[in-house]
Amino acid sequence: xxxxxxxxxxxxxxxxxxxxxxxxxxxxxxxxxxxxxxxxxxxxxxxxxxxxxxxxxxxxxxxxxxxxxxxxxxxxxxxxxxxxxxxxxxxxxxxxxxxxxxxxxxxxxxxxxxxxxxxxxxxxxxxxxxxxxxxxxxxxxxxxxxxxxxxxxxxxxxxxxxxxxxxxxxxxxxxxxxxxxxxxxxxxxxxxxxxxxxxxxxxxxxxxxxxxxxxxxxxxxxxxxxxxxxxxxxxxxxxxxxxxxxxxxxxxxxxxxxxxxxxxxxxxxxxxxxxxxxxxxxxxxxxxxxxxxxx
Amino acid sequence: xxxxxxxxxxxxxxxxxxxxxxxxxxxxxxxxxxxxxxxxxxxxxxxxxxxxxxxxxxxxxxxxxxxxxxxxxxxxxxxxxxxxxxxxxxxxxxxxxxxxxxxxxxxxxxxxxxxxxxxxxxxxxxxxxxxxxxxxxxxxxxxxxxxxxxxxxxxxxxxxxxxxxxxxxxxxxxxxxxxxxxxxxxxxxxxxxxxxxxxxxxxxxxxxxxxxxxxxxxxxxxxxxxxxxxxxxxxxxxxxxxxxxxxxxxxxxxxxxxxxxxxxxxxxxxxxxxxxxxxxxxxxxxxxxxxxxxxxxxxxxxxxxxxxxxxxxxxxxxxxxxxxxxxxxxxxxxxxxxxxxxxxxxxxxxxxxxxxxxxxxxxxxxxxxxxxxxxxxxxxxxxxxxxxxxxxxxxxxxxxxxxxxxxxxxxxxxxxxxxxxxxxxxxxxxx
Numbered sequence: 042x043x044x045x046x047x048x049x050x051x052x053x054x055x056x057x058x059x060x061x062x063x064x065x066x067x068x069x070x071x072x073x074x075x076x077x078x079x080x081x082x083x084x085x086x087x088x089x090x091x092x093x094x095x096x097x098x099x100x101x102x103x104x105x106x107x108x109x110x111x112x113x114x115x116x117x118x119x120x121x122x123x124x125x126x127x128x129x130x131x132x133x134x135x136x137x138x139x140x141x142x143x144x145x146x147x148x149x150x151x152x153x154x155x156x157x158x159x160x161x162x163x164x165x166x167x168x169x170x171x172x173x174x175x176x177x178x179x180x181x182x183x184x185x186x187x188x189x190x191x192x193x194x195x196x197x198x199x200x201x202x203x204x205x206x207x208x209x210x211x212x213x214x215x216x217x218x219x220x221x222x223x224x225x226x227x228x229x230x231x232x233x234x235x236x237x238x239x240x241x242x243x244x245x246x247x248x249x250x251x252x253x254x255x256x257x258x259x260x261x262x263x264x265x266x267x268x269x270x271x272x273x274x275x276x277x278x279x280x281x282x283x284x285x286x287x288x289x290x291x292x293x294x295x296x297x298x299x300x301x302x303x304x305x306x307x308x309x310x311x312x313x314x315x316x317x318x319x320x321x322x323x324x325x326x327x328x329x330x331x332x333x334x335x336x
Numbered sequence: 337x338x339x340x341x342x343x344x345x346x347x348x349x350x351x352x353x354x355x356x357x358x359x360x361x362x363x364x365x366x367x368x369x370x371x372x373x374x375x376x377x378x379x380x381x382x383x384x385x386x387x388x389x390x391x392x393x394x395x396x397x398x399x400x401x402x403x404x405x406x407x408x409x410x411x412x413x414x415x416x417x418x419x420x421x422x423x424x425x426x427x428x429x430x431x432x433x434x435x436x437x438x439x440x441x442x443x444x445x446x447x448x449x450x451x452x453x454x455x456x457x458x459x460x461x462x463x464x465x466x467x468x469x470x471x472x473x474x475x476x477x478x479x480x481x482x483x484x485x486x487x488x489x490x491x492x493x494x495x496x497x498x499x500x501x502x503x504x505x506x507x508x509x510x511x512x513x514x515x516x517x518x519x520x521x522x523x524x525x526x527x528x529x530x531x532x533x534x535x536x537x538x539x540x541x542x543x544x545x546x547x548x549x550x551x552x553x554x555x556x557x558x559x560x561x562x563x564x565x566x567x568x569x570x571x572x573x574x575x576x577x578x579x580x581x582x583x584x585x586x587x588x589x590x591x592x593x594x595x596x597x598x599x600x601x602x603x604x605x606x607x608x609x610x611x612x613x614x615x616x617x618x619x620x621x622x623x624x625x626x627x628x629x630x631x632x633x634x635x636x637x638x639x640x641x642x643x644x645x646x647x648x649x650x651x652x653x654x655x656x657x658x659x660x661x662x663x664x665x666x667x668x669x670x671x672x673x674x675x676x677x678x679x680x681x682x683x684x685x686x687x688x689x690x691x692x693x694x695x696x697x698x699x700x701x702x703x704x705x706x707x708x709x710x711x712x713x714x715x716x717x718x719x720x721x722x723x724x725x726x727x728x729x730x731x732x733x734x735x736x737x738x739x740x741x742x743x744x745x746x747x748x749x750x751x752x753x754x755x756x757x758x759x760x761x762x763x764x765x766x767x
Contacts, residue, residue, distance in 0.1 A: 097627050102603035102610060124387050184421050191425040275418055278377070278409040290412040294383030297619075302384075 092116070092304040099300050115305040119292070127306070129281055130288035134267060137202055137284060142262045144207035146255060152209045153217030154243050158229075168218070175211045179271070187275060201276040213258045220254040221247060260321045264314055285310050372664025373403035377429035379419065383412035389684050393677035397668060400676075404664045423447055423658075430659040431669055434482055436473055436650040440562075440723040443476040448654035451480045454666045461670050469714040470688040473650040476720070482652030483673030486685030488618035489646045489714065490534075490548050491707050492516075492638070496631040498523055498612040507613075509709070511638035513552070513580060516613075520590035523612040530590040532605055533581070536616040538597030540741060541734045544649060544717065545615065546581060548637050551645025551715040553577040558729050558758070562722030563766060565729060565758040570751040577640070579747045582740055593741070606632075617649050618686065621703055634703045636710030644713045728761035 094108040292303040422428035474482030520530030534545025555573035718725035736754035
């Protein structure tokens, strides 16, 4: 009994001590996380509130937090505006998304595999040149590309946006090549021993093992294409061909911004990227476990 | 003989018929052709609801001229980038919009079709319908390149409630700099400034808004021929006007500095009663008019020691010098600048067409009347006097004005340095 009574208090005290420390630790961590997440959520929160205000309330001082009255009509004004056919903009953007992402994934996979595995003279030099193109500022290419595409008769079509995506993209090739190099060569060699050709190796061995990087490139491309403003603005002339990003600019003109409508449109049109982000989070993790490379 | 007679009659009939056809070809077809036909492309930086006048005007135009098809290609942002790329590639629209700052530069580059021969050969069109001071913004060296789309002079807005509470008389057409300063002092309190100048968004280096002060003191930033800065930008009159401007912030403290404005994070200082008067363009008027209970008025700018002076923020339409369809472009251009199409634009911004302004009752309007009454004594902007003014004149002026405002550099010293820099830059181009 005595042993039991003396031996018991100690762990209890330790547990209490541990609990206190634990609670304190968790408290600090949670407070920090909540504080920081509020900081990051604030602009989003402000965007939603502004989307529901009459325009002059956005510029009020001291700031008016909550819209009074709540102006739901901002959404109707944006999406019912005959000069801003957002359903057409969304359709055009989705055409570009499908055309460009398919092209980019296909071409980059093939090129990256070449750089990762195939032995060829000058391979690393060509890879260096490819990476060097990343250093070129976009503004330098703007006019030459525009003149090139206009001589090809591609202005006011989706061609200058979609077709280049089928010829690879330096950053995606770099990411894929780095990832392919981490895949054990033995897997390919055993497939070749079993009679697989190069394309089968790529699409049946390499690509299934590279889901994480393919997902990352797919998601980043989706976001870039969704937000791309300069490309569609330069190459497309008619309103009926414009994309979502250019459509949003209509509410944020050079000299006239309709802030409440811009916010209403932005809240709605960021949804696809937001939803994709939440789906993508799971896809990343699944991809990593599928490859069997980690842990 | 009978056969010969019959032949003669037949020949006469054929000849008469042919001459009638030729008559039609010579005298009728060109008249129809003078209006042009086919498709023309038009571009603008306007966006959102500002496109309404375009779509309305185009619909009415196409109904009146069924042979001409007008395609509108708006560029809501990066307008200059896209337009210059299109011009470089030879695919620019037939009619494009040009801002006042680019007029001289585009003329120098030969991008715009000179309009004088079109104007002279068109019996239906006369430049007399425009306000003369406004139309001159579309001319370079006496050649007309553009017709006015819209414009805004600088305006003084004042909060009537603040004036009433302080027991002050509202601004009137006889106001001078002293009246403005005295009112600004009387209206300034611990949590309020009397005057926001030179813009409602708080950019105290905005040269366009400062230019009227120079005009009101009988000076400018450069000579009329666009070649001389020395002795003008740093003249006694310019130094005096800039000193008066700087003292508003630093001595009298009646105007919010750039930092003061920034601390309000984009809030509208005039509509929120944080400033009592604001000196800016006409643009915010449409937003302020619709605020319930906002009791304000407008007035032209006060006179300086040399009298009245103002300037314009202006935009016009030009015909692309490389257009393949200039006749149709001219028909559309005169329709939107002076014809029925101009009425559509007049609903959105100030029109340059005098009969339309009169028909609109602009001169009688509570807010627009006092603004449009001051279209005389409009000074040309530096960018109109020299195609290099943006880079050579405005930039050094702004850099040195900032030194005056932020580093307490004496005005004369700063403007001497700015003038020397500007002159060297201009001389570099004229050699």
